[in-house]
Amino acid sequence: xxxxKIRELLENKDYKTLKAQLxxxxxxxxxxxxxxxxxxxxxxxxxxxxxxxxxxxFAHLEGDxxxxxxxxxxxxxxxxxxxxxxxxxxxxxIEEMPASVVKRILKHTDPESRLIINEILNYPKDSAGSIMTxxxxxxxxxxxxxxxxxxxxxxxxxxxxxYTCYVTSDxxxxxxxxxxxxxxxSDYSTKIGDIMEDNPISVKTTDDREExxxxxTHYDFIAMPVTDGDNRLVGIVTFDDAMDVIEDETEEDFxxxxxxxxxxxxxxxxxxxxxxxxxxxxxLFLMLSATITGLIISHYEEAFSAIPILVSFIPMLMxxxxxxxxxxxxxxxxxxxxxxxxxxxxxxVMFKEFGISIAVGILLVxxxxxxxxxxxxxxxxxxxxxxxxxxxxxxxxxxxxxKILGCILPMAAKKLNLDPAIMAAPxxxxxxxxxxxxxxxxxxxxxxHI
Amino acid sequence: xxxxKIRELLENKDYKTLKAQLxxxxxxxxxxxxxxxxxxxxxxxxxxxxxxxxxxxFAHLEGDxxxxxxxxxxxxxxxxxxxxxxxxxxxxxIEEMPASVVKRILKHTDPESRLIINEILNYPKDSAGSIMTxxxxxxxxxxxxxxxxxxxxxxxxxxxxxYTCYVTSDxxxxxxxxxxxxxxxSDYSTKIGDIMEDNPISVKTTDDREExxxxxTHYDFIAMPVTDGDNRLVGIVTFDDAMDVIEDETEEDFxxxxxxxxxxxxxxxxxxxxxxxxxxxxxLFLMLSATITGLIISHYEEAFSAIPILVSFIPMLMxxxxxxxxxxxxxxxxxxxxxxxxxxxxxxVMFKEFGISIAVGILLVxxxxxxxxxxxxxxxxxxxxxxxxxxxxxxxxxxxxxKILGCILPMAAKKLNLDPAIMAAPxxxxxxxxxxxxxxxxxxxxxxHI
Numbered sequence: 001x002x003x004x005k006i007r008e009l010l011e012n013k014d015y016k017t018l019k020a021q022l023x024x025x026x027x028x029x030x031x032x033x034x035x036x037x038x039x040x041x042x043x044x045x046x047x048x049x050x051x052x053x054x055x056x057x058f059a060h061l062e063g064d065x066x067x068x069x070x071x072x073x074x075x076x077x078x079x080x081x082x083x084x085x086x087x088x089x090x091x092x093x094i095e096e097m098p099a100s101v102v103k104r105i106l107k108h109t110d111p112e113s114r115l116i117i118n119e120i121l122n123y124p125k126d127s128a129g130s131i132m133t134x135x136x137x138x139x140x141x142x143x144x145x146x147x148x149x150x151x152x153x154x155x156x157x158x159x160x161x162x163y164t165c166y167v168t169s170d171x172x173x174x175x176x177x178x179x180x181x182x183x184x185x186s187d188y189s190t191k192i193g194d195i196m197e198d199n200p201i202s203v204k205t206t207d208d209r210e211e212x213x214x215x216x217t218h219y220d221f222i223a224m225p226v227t228d229g230d231n232r233l234v235g236i237v238t239f240d241d242a243m244d245v246i247e248d249e250t251e252e253d254f255x256x257x258x259x260x261x262x263x264x265x266x267x268x269x270x271x272x273x274x275x276x277x278x279x280x281x282x283x284l285f286l287m288l289s290a291t292i293t294g295l296i297i298s299h300y301e302e303a304f305s306a307i308p309i310l311v312s313f314i315p316m317l318m319x320x321x322x323x324x325x326x327x328x329x330x331x332x333x334x335x336x337x338x339x340x341x342x343x344x345x346x347x348x349v350m351f352k353e354f355g356i357s358i359a360v361g362i363l364l365v366x367x368x369x370x371x372x373x374x375x376x377x378x379x380x381x382x383x384x385x386x387x388x389x390x391x392x393x394x395x396x397x398x399x400x401x402x403k404i405l406g407c408i409l410p411m412a413a414k415k416l417n418l419d420p421a422i423m424a425a426p427x428x429x430x431x432x433x434x435x436x437x438x439x440x441x442x443x444x445x446x447x448x449h450i
Numbered sequence: 451x452x453x454x455k456i457r458e459l460l461e462n463k464d465y466k467t468l469k470a471q472l473x474x475x476x477x478x479x480x481x482x483x484x485x486x487x488x489x490x491x492x493x494x495x496x497x498x499x500x501x502x503x504x505x506x507x508f509a510h511l512e513g514d515x516x517x518x519x520x521x522x523x524x525x526x527x528x529x530x531x532x533x534x535x536x537x538x539x540x541x542x543x544i545e546e547m548p549a550s551v552v553k554r555i556l557k558h559t560d561p562e563s564r565l566i567i568n569e570i571l572n573y574p575k576d577s578a579g580s581i582m583t584x585x586x587x588x589x590x591x592x593x594x595x596x597x598x599x600x601x602x603x604x605x606x607x608x609x610x611x612x613y614t615c616y617v618t619s620d621x622x623x624x625x626x627x628x629x630x631x632x633x634x635x636s637d638y639s640t641k642i643g644d645i646m647e648d649n650p651i652s653v654k655t656t657d658d659r660e661e662x663x664x665x666x667t668h669y670d671f672i673a674m675p676v677t678d679g680d681n682r683l684v685g686i687v688t689f690d691d692a693m694d695v696i697e698d699e700t701e702e703d704f705x706x707x708x709x710x711x712x713x714x715x716x717x718x719x720x721x722x723x724x725x726x727x728x729x730x731x732x733x734l735f736l737m738l739s740a741t742i743t744g745l746i747i748s749h750y751e752e753a754f755s756a757i758p759i760l761v762s763f764i765p766m767l768m769x770x771x772x773x774x775x776x777x778x779x780x781x782x783x784x785x786x787x788x789x790x791x792x793x794x795x796x797x798x799v800m801f802k803e804f805g806i807s808i809a810v811g812i813l814l815v816x817x818x819x820x821x822x823x824x825x826x827x828x829x830x831x832x833x834x835x836x837x838x839x840x841x842x843x844x845x846x847x848x849x850x851x852x853k854i855l856g857c858i859l860p861m862a863a864k865k866l867n868l869d870p871a872i873m874a875a876p877x878x879x880x881x882x883x884x885x886x887x888x889x890x891x892x893x894x895x896x897x898x899h900i
Contacts, residue, residue, distance in 0.1 A: 024649055028669050153634055162631050163613050163672075180630060181612050184603055199474055217697075219478050220690040222613075222672070239689055240670040246693075247667075250700055251784060258780035258875070259773055267785040268795060272802055276809035279777050283770065287814055290769040291821065294762035301758045308751045311761050312744035315883055318765060319740040320733065322772070323709055323876050327729050330708035334701060335717040345718060352722055359726035364737055371741065425708070425875055426773050433765055 001025055003036050010041055019048040027053055031060030039068035055084035063269060066093065070101055079108040086160045087113065088133035088241065091120045120235075128212040129205030131245060132226045132235030137165040141175060141193035145186045152180070160238050163222050167196045172232040174225055176200050202227045205234060210249045213242035214339065253337060257330070257424035259286065286430050293318075293433045300441040303450045307382055310444055313391050317440055320364065321398040321432040326425030328353050328406025333420045336410060343415055349407050357396075357403040364399065365392040382448050390440075390447040397443075398436040405431060451475055453486050460491055469498040477503055481510030489518035505534035513719060516543065520551055529558040536610045537563065538583035538691065541570045570685075578662040579655030581695060582676045582685030587615040591625060591643035595636045602630070610688055613672050617646045622682040624675055626650050652677045655684060660699045663692035664789065703787060707780070707874035709736065736880050743768075743883045750891040753900045757832055760894055763841050767890055770814065771848040771882040776875030778803050778856025783870045786860060793865055799857050807846075807853035814849065815842040832898050840890075840897040847893075848886040855881060 001021055009018040022030055022045065030049065034042045034057065042065040049057055058069070058081050070078060082090060082105060090109070094102050094117065106114055116134050123129030137159055139148050148165065156162040165183070167176040176196035186195050202225040203212045216224040216239060223236040248264070255262040259282035263270060270278075297304075297314070304310045332349065335341030341349060369388040376384040406428055410420035444450065451471055459468040472480055472495065480499065484492045484507065492515040499507055508519070508531050520528060532540060532555060540559070544552050544567065556564055566584050573579030587609055589598050598615065606612040615633070617626040626646035636645050652675040653662045666674040666689060673686040698714070705712040709732035713720060720728075747754075747764070754760045782799065785791030791799060819838040826834040856878055860870035894900065 026649075026651055026669060149634070156631060157635055162634065180634075181606060184599070184612070184630075185607055199476075201476060217690070217693055219476060222689075239672075239693075240667070243667055243689075243693060243696075246697075247788075251788075254704075254780055254784050258777050260777050260781070266788075266790040267781055268791060268798065268802075272805035272809060275781075275802065275806045279774075279806065280810050280813055283773055283777075283810055283814060284817060286773050287766060287770045287818065288821075290766040293765035293769075297765070298759060298762040304761065305755065305758060308755060309748060311754065311764075312748040314761075314764065315743035315747070315768060315887070316737060316740040318768065319743075319880060319883065320737045322879070323733055323736050324729075326875065327708050327710050327733075330704055331710070331717055331725075334704050338697075338701075338716075340716040341718060348718065352718075352725065355722035356725045356729065359722060360730050360733055363730055364733060367734060368737065371738075425776065429772070430769060433769065437765070 001029070001033065003033055006033055006037065006045060007041070010044060015044075015048055018045065022048060023050050023053060027056035028060045030057045031062070034061060034065055035063040037065065039065055043069060043072045051080070055081050059085055059089045067097060067101060070097070070105070075108065078104065082108050083110075086133050087116055087120070087135055088131065088160070091117055091130075094121065123205055126209050127205060128203045128207045128209050128224075128226050128237060129235070131209050131212075131241055132205070132237050133160050133241075134235045135159045136223070136225075136233075136236045137162050138168045138172075138233070139165045139178065139192050141167050141169075141191070141196065143192045144188060145183050145190045145192065145195075146188040148178075148183055148192055149188075161223050161236070164236075166200075166225055166233055166236075167192055168233050171230075174200055174202055174227055174231060174233040177225070200225060202233075203237075204228070209237075209245050212237055213245040213249075216242040217246070249337075253333070253421045256419060256421035257333065257426075259283070259424075259426040282426060286426055289430045290433065293430075293437050296434060296437050296441070300445075303441055303445055306450045307444075307448060309376070309379075309382075309387070310440070313394075313440065314437060316368075317391075317394060317398055317436045318429075318433045320395065321402045321436045322425065322429035324357070324360070324399045325402030325406040325428035325432050328356075328403045329410055329424050329428050332407045332410045333424060336414050336420050341411075343411060346411055349411065350404060353403040353407045354400065357400040361396040361399040365395050368392060368395060386447050390444045393447070394436065394440040394443050397439050398432065401435055401439075402428065402432040451479070451483065453483055456483055456487065456495060457491070460494060465494075465498055468495065472498060473500050473503060477506035478510045480507045481512070484511060484515055485513040487515065489515055493519060493522045501530070505531050509535055509539045512716075517547060517551060520547070520555070525558065528554065532558050533560075536583050537566055537570070537585055538581065538610070541567055541580075544571065573655055576659050577655060578653045578657045578659055578674075578676050578687060579685070581659050581662075581691055582655070582687050583610050583691075584685045585609045586673070586675075586683075586686045587612050588618045588622075588683070589615050589628065589642050591617050591619075591641070591646065593642045594638060595633050595640045595642065595645075596638040598628075598633055598642055599638075611673050611686070614686075616650075616675055616683055616686075617642055618683050621680075624650055624652055624677055624681060624683040627675070650675060652683075653687075654678070659687075659695050662687055663695040663699075666692040667696070699787075703783070703871045706869060706871035707783065707876075709733065709874075709876040732876060736876055739880045740883065743880075743887050746884060746887050746891070750895075753891055753895055756900045757894075757898060759826070759829075759832075759837070760890070763844075763890065764887060766818075767841075767844060767848055767886045768879075768883045770845065771852045771886045772875065772879035774807070774810070774849045775852035775856040775878040775882050778806075778853045779860055779874050779878050782857045782860045783874060786864050786870050791861075793861060796861055799861065800854060803853040803857045804850065807850040811846040811849040815845050818842060818845060836897050840894045843893050843897070844886065844890040847889050848882065851885055851889075852878065852882040 034045060046069055094105060135158055137152055137156060152162055163180045165178050169175055176198050177200045178192055178196040182195050205226055205228050212224055223238045225233055226235040228234050252262040261278040263278055369392050372388040373384050376387060409423035413420045413423050484495060496519055544555060585608055587602055587606060602612055613630045615628050619625055626648050627650045628642055628646040632645050655676055655678050662674055673688045675683055676685040678684045702712040711728040713728055819842050822838040823834050859873035863870045863873050
């Protein structure tokens with residue numbers, strides 16, 4: 001179903017057809033469509049949805065229309081939605097809404113859920129606790145498989161996933177896990193304790209949410225159990241939420257690596273001024289840093305007054321240094337993010353980058369020397385060989401320096417508990433620029449006897 | 451368990467302790483450890499694993515040790531592993547191995563699996579067909595829930611996931627899906643046809659694998675069904691494989707955006723020469739492109755001989771232009787990759803970037819003018835006001851140009867079915883450099899009356 005089609009049916013007030021067609025669609029698709037409608041249209045369309053589809057659609061909504069819908073909801077409608085939402089989705093909703101709406105949501109939440117919501121809201125923003133849901137199936141080790149199925153049937157309907165069940169002690173400590181597949185393939189009389197996975201893997205509520213998501217991917221889990229300080233099972237993080245976390249963190253890295261303050265909103269839903277605000281801080285800082293390179297150039301005015309052609313090599317040296325540095329830093333930043341590179345690999349990485357810098361450097365220097373020899377032969381002010389030598393030496397030094405900085409800086413940042421992504425192309429380019437210009441003039445003066 | 455501990459136990463030949471400790475670990479963790487051992491160590495350690503853990507560990511291995519293990523395997527051992535591997539993992543294995551090993555693997559595969567493997571291998575590398583598995587549970591619409599459970603118990607043990615079951619017709623056409631949760635919460639006598647999800651969402655074997663993975667995330671599916679040209683269900687793509695695809699594609703984007711030819715191997719397992727090879731092509735191309743900027747500078751030798759200070763602004767202009775362009779292109783490339791931005795948003799995006807360029811431009815120009823006024827007041831060759839004006843106009847034009855190019859080029863690439871990621875910082879920086887230097891000299895000559 002397309003946006004145009006919905007709009008047409010809304011305009012013609014053909015609600016019967018619209019209702020029939022919407023109910024055929026997957027909730028995730030209906031939500032996408034509703035996100036793109038105006039607030040007024042979204043409210044009308046939402047009210048046409050069958051009740052069992054409506055909450056699913058609501059849970060998938062992302063834009064500003066969620067607030068519009070809640071504002072339009074009667075108390076009864078709001079209560080129905082909140083009752084059917086999983087706890088983690090309710091928490092997400094509350095985190096997005098303005099205070100007045102939050103108050104109204106909490107008013108229509110039962111006291112028990114309210115307590116849980118408040119607890120989750122209290123976990124640090126980037127923790128596993130803040131993204132977990134508290135709805136999961138618990139079993140006891142002395143239950144039989146038959147009893148386990150009874151329990152799943154009785155309590156499973158409200159759980160976000162039932163496919164991994166958690167075996168807990170009287171004190172709610174996590175003892176093991178058992179999958180529904182294992183249950184289905186076992187005899188009814190088998191004891192849960194005999195088929196459960198011992199040594200269950202879990203994370204703490206205070207663990208980093210990105211780390212939690214990575215662990216879940218590493219183990220191919222459907223859900224990762226979350227325990228509190230006393231090893232009591234308090235929640236689970238499901239695979240779909242983990243995928244969202246990984247996506248968020250990746251987008252954050254892309255933004256930081258491009259010198260942008262990360263934001264959670266998507267591009268088109270962000271205003272020009274917010275975009276500008278997210279970009280200006282780094283631009284300003286980098287612009288002022290780049291003036292240092294300018295000052296160095298001024299300092300060598302005599303050199304390039306004598307041989308003006310020198311100036312024309314500056315862009316090539318700056319760009320090549322920047323590109324080399326950004327290649328290395330990108331590889332290292334990603335390697336660190338994916339745990340493929342650890343701090344203990346520091347020297348191994350440095351030697352590798354040094355080797356790479358020599359390999360690419362030699363080729364670039366040769367190509368560049370041929371170009372210079374060809375373009376500047378027979379010049380009266382300088383020998384083209386000396387010029388090729390000066391530029392070549394600078395080029396190789398710049399490449400090696402930028403590749404080494406490109407690996408050292410992100411790893412150092414990681415060690416200092418900073419985000420390695422800040423040590424990406426923009427910053428490294430600025431640093432390498434300064435160095436390459438300085439090296440260039442020093443080397444040129446020496447070799448060309450200026 | 452740590453790598454050091456394994457090595458110590460191997461060295462002391464304390465295989466009993468090692469066996470006991472390895473069997474306590476999750477297969478994914480054992481695989482990580484085995485990847486880091488030498489080939490000889492890995493073979494010894496692998497043979498200590500309990501049989502039911504061994505294949506799981508083998509499926510998780512990533513490095514060169516897989517080949518070493520297969521070479522060391524007896525025919526019986528190889529047959530056991532291949533029999534227990536899921537079809538998609540066998541296909542992955544075959545794709546990695548040299549021809550001689552592949553031959554041996556296929557020799558120990560039963561004829562039926564061999565046929566399926568060959569079919570999967572024939573799908574294009576980036577298609578849904580190439581990453582699907584053919585092991586899933588099918589049900590019939592006229593079955594009861596009880597019959598469905600019987601079937602799952604009978605056939606489920608070898609299936610990669612049983613949690614979504616697929617309802618097919620006599621002709622193997624996909625009619626609907628039903629989750630085990632739904633089955634567990636329904637009466638035994640209920641007909642599958644009554645509880646199944648109609649209008650099942652599926653992809654085609656020839657669909658793009660990245661698109662398939664994105665669809666799966668969009669719908670929060672555990673597995674995405676894959677159908678052939680006749681709408682027959684031929685496979686499923688499970689969520690863990692979809693997560694791997696998304697990760698691969700993201701890493702590919704990071705590499706391309708940093709001017710690196712993407713490769714599938716991780717950083718530390720790639721040789722210096724391969725790294726150099728992956729980086730040299732773009733470096734060479736960009737280095738030669740940057741000489742154009744140099745030629746422009748040479749062309750204006752007269753201008754900067756008259757006012758040498760002009761040269762010192764070139765790095766600041768080049769860097770700011772590059773940073774502005776890379777901010778925009780990164781946002782657009784990611785927006786396109788996540789389907790948040792579509793080609794139909796072309797003008798909306800362009801106006802947004804234009805607005806942003808004015809907003810950040812004004813502030814940068816003001817700060818820069820203050821700096822110039824302060825540093826160069828009382829100069830004899832030129833008025834600091836004119837200089838600030840010339841640099842300011844160039845700065846604003848460069849910022850606007852780079853932000854506009856930063857959004858137009860990736861979107862144009864997308865439209866031309868090229869990867870938008872090639873239009874990232876390195877290429878845009880080089881283009882913007884040329885333009886900004888050209889603008890700078892033209893504007894300076896005009897305003898400073900050189």
